[in-house]
Amino acid sequence: MIGYTMVGTTDLRRAERFYDPLMALIDQERCYCDEQVTSWGRRDNDRAPRFFTGYPFNGEAATVGNGVMTSFLVETADVIDRLFRIALENGGSSEGEPGFRPQYGEGFYAAYVRDPDGNKLAFVCYDARS
Known part of the structure; x- marks a missing residue:
């Protein structure tokens, strides 16, 4: 259903420094970059x-x-941690420490951050083990 998500920035190079290590950890490659925009995903799958x-x-x-947030599905709680x-080390701020959120389901583990421009991100795992 989702083709792509885009968040705005006031400093593209700063945003790249923030997102590059995060995307690398979840196996997302830098796919495109110019003076206006940078993207991450799978180079081998444009769909x-x-x-x-x-x-x-x-x-x-x-x-x-x-109320706007982009959520990244992650394999394990350890990767979310x-x-x-990494997000905090690269200029992000906390919107919710890593942990289980049982109100969203058994095994739902998440952390919430804002990037340096204030865009809210979530890292979630639906079936984390305690």
Whole structure:
């Protein structure tokens, strides 16, 4: 259903420094990059969803929407813990420490961060072991 997701930035190089190590940890390759936008996904599968960050095409300032979040499905709780740490080390901020969220289902483990531009991200695993 999802073709791609895009979040705005005010500094593309800073956004790349934030997202590159996160995407590498979840096996997403940098697929495209120019002066306006950078994307990650699977180079060998152009039908797989991709994640983009870039400057808004209308030339106006990038703004963050309340209630907007991109969630990345992750294999294990350990990887989520590492993603959370890497995000904070690269200029992100915490919106919810890694942990189980039983209200969303047994085995639902997640962490929530904001990137340096304030875009909210979630890293989730639906069947983590305690």
